[in-house]
Amino acid sequence: MKKYLFYTIIIVFVSSAFAKAYSQETLDTLKIPRKKYRATRIYDAPKIDGKPFEKQWEGVTTGANFVMVEPVNLQPERQNYRTEFKIAYDDEAVYVAGFMYDENPEEILRQFSQRDQINVQADLFSIWINTYNNGIDQTRFYATSANALGDARSTNGGEDFSFNVVFLSETSIDDNGWYVEMKIPYRTLRFPEVNVQDWSFNIFRRIRHLNEDYSYNPINITEGNVNQYDALLTGIEDIDPPLRLNLYPFVSTQTDWNKLQSETVFNAGMDIKYGINDAFTLDATLIPDFGQAAFDRVVLNLGPFEQVFGENRQFFIEGTELFRKGDIFFSRRIGQRPTQRGNLGLEQDETVVENPRSADLLNAIKVSGRTSKGLGIGVLNAITGPTDAIIEDSNTGDIREVRTEPLVNYNVLVLDQTYGNNSAVSLTNASTLRDGSFTDANATAIEVTHNNNQNTVRYFGRARMTNRFLSDDTSTGFSTSAVVQKITGNWRPRIEHYFADTTFDPNDLGQQFRNNYNNFSFELEYNRFLPQGIFNNWNIELDIDHNRAYNPGIHTGSRFNINPFFFTKERFAFGANFTYATESKDLFESRIDGLFTNYPARFFMGGFISSDYRKKLAIDANAGINERLNDEQLSYDFSISPRYRFSDKFLLVYRINWFKNDGRLSYVTLLNDGNGTRSIFSRRYDHSVENTLTGNLNLSNRLALNLTFRNFWQRSDFAEDLQELQASGDTAPSTFRLDEEDNPDRDFNVWNLDLSFRYRFAPGSEVSVLYRNRLNNVEQQAQLGFNDSFDNLLKEDFNHTISVRLSYFLDFNKALQVINKNA
Secondary structure (H helix, E strand, O other): OHHHHHHHHHHHHHHHHOOOOOOOOHHHHHOOOOOEEEOEEOOOOOOOOOOOOOHHHOOOOOEOOOEEEEOOOOOEOOHHHOEEEEEEEOOOEEEEEEEEEOOOHHHOOEOOOOOOOOOOOEOEEEEEEEOOOOOOEEEEEEEEOOOOEEEEEEEOOEEEOOOOOOOEEEEEEEOOEEEEEEEEEHHHOOOOOOOEOOEEEEEEEEEHHHOEEEEOOOOOOOOOOHHHHOEEEEOOEOOOOOOOEEEEEEEEEEEEEOOOOEEEEEEEEEEEEEEOOOOEEEEEEEOOOOOOOOOOOOOOOOOOOOOOOOOOOHHHHOOOHHHHOOOOOOHHHOOOOOOOOOOOOOOOOEEEEEOOOOOOEEEEEEEEEEOOOOEEEEEEEEEEOOEEEEEEEOOOOOEEEEEEEOOEEEEEEEEEEEEOOOEEEEEEEEEEEEOOOOOEEEEEEEEEEEEOOOOOEEEEEEEEEEEEEOOOOEEEEEEEEEEEEEOOOOEEEEEEEEEEOOOOOOOOOOOOOOOOEEEEEEEEEEEEOOOEOOEEEEEEEEEEEEEEOOOOOOEEEEEEEEEEEEEEOOOOEEEEEEEEEOOEEEOOOOOOOOOOEEEOOEEEEEEEEEOOOOOOEEEEEEEEEEEEOOOOOEEEEEEEEEEEEOOOOEEEEEEEEEEEEEEEEEEEEEEEEOOEEEEEEEEEEEEEEEEEEEEEEEOOOOEEEEEEEEEEEEEEEEOOOOEEEOOOOOEEEOOOOOOHHHOOOEEEEEEEEEEEEEEEEEOOEEEEEEEEEEEEEEEOOOOOOHHHHHHHHHOOOOEEEEEEEEEOOEEHHHHHHHHHHHO
């Protein structure tokens, strides 16, 4: 029955998706006039020095008459702050010149930053290029007034700054304003092999000290998304897509040491980018090195779900937006903690000599791109090696190995067809193939996003199926999502439904905390986009959630939430959150399937402020209080984060977060006796403090020192009066008592410090040095305060790391030119 339901949903979704014919009339439906600009072919390339006054620019058409994006949407630009640009091209690249006039050039903010760090206190210029003129995809190139550069891929208005290509950008400033020159090689773009290119584009400017954004083609922020508002770019003719083969060889060395031992390893490998054709790119990493990836922000996890960390490995960050379709791919599963690391089957007198924390990634490749007809295709494959724990018998000295993770092959396939008004239908499949008797898995998702002809209403649907191939059976699960929302105007209602059965489990290569839900939601948002009084913009959002379990079909809780947000003309933001949640039933806290826990209703109230980052000193702060009604649980948190910009080159940001949660009814342990398995609970009292410090010293836009420090402390104290969870979901006093060795109290303290040096000595090439030290300490005691726990932490042995990495960019086309020239 489930199988037929799944296929029925697929047929309905696909039929509705293709009910409308493919259309390129994006701007017509949005009722915005579409500007047209003609690029000029040149035969003598300009010098890229940020001074676009050479003779090569003289005959190039000037684009002008920009329109404000924010705060007064669609208002013409001020003449004293006008923007002009020129676009030229030759057989190798597109060239862009920007002229950003400013009657007060001394007020132009110029905070230094590194690549892709564009949201700093500096003015901004950007060209957004859509080589397929489809209103969906853009490649964006940025330059700041402090001469930093950035690049991103954008789909439907979102930005992915993990996209990194090699292009040139330089800026300059004088008494009339500031200027930019860019050289964007064709190898950085995907475009069809035709005589006359059909491209679209937009130019974006941000004047930071005026708090104003402008664009060449008008953007109506109340309708659609910014990618739908491109101007037409004509005149680019008779260019040939180059061989897009870029090599990034690297060498690295890493030394780890503490008081007892040290180890040094050397590594060499290569990242490869190869343009298969005009639309598709292959990315591969051979003998990958992730030694300088950022540390994970670990906390004490006493809940029923795993702690999840964001991706820090560059290969799995860059160019993966297509693979997020269907929400069944989570890249941290690749090279994750071995699945059997905690199931070693130790015998008496056996000790663990070695037990790897993660599987080694052997290699990974991905192919992605989109055809001229709007079909996006993504293929990802990664292989991790086997891991073995080494166990020793302390009496006999015998050694044995236990395989904790086999050789694993991970595969993801995505097909994504765009059509109509910013609409798309996609099919995603993710498979996990493990060697030997370990469990294999497969997940499939189909997803539809459909906008109506007027581009005012969006319909979203998703259906997912998972299969886990166990030793004696196959576990199959299903999940669906449906959303209808208004996407234009001030009032924007939204209706949602989310469903998952009890066997839906995408976690072999995906990530989902829970299943067994049947949830409904209604959202109503009012947006004030234009300035009103002291405000640049403001909005208020109302959310109503009604949550149910699929099996048994019980009401698990409802929630009513109001979120106001305000942003003043002086760039001061503040907002609040008010939430009332009804009595709820938690299906997972007990750790026993089918046994839920009752929790009383609760009320939460919180708010935040964020001051103007243009000033040298700015402050972010938030606070909240959460109270269970007719219950002793009470929690409150507070955080404050001052930031001080000592100069345009040096920024320091400190943050402290203080949290206290008293009296939460929480799981302690499972009791197994003649009466079956029972769940033991107690009141838990948590107290945590997190301190973080980040410092950025940008000696230039290519040379930087960065400091990241984090100390997290948590104390969790369980009440001695234990309770047993009943079938009704309530608890009753228990006579069970814990042994001292089973004491659930915890004092958890962790320290991480990273100090890095990066020097980009040539386009796409850099040398980086990382020093890292770390400490962690977990104790079975809850009487310690922060100071005592910190003293104990510093008594532990520091683990130190020094890593040096050199990577170099090799453009195969340039190499061929040199070879042919010397032949």
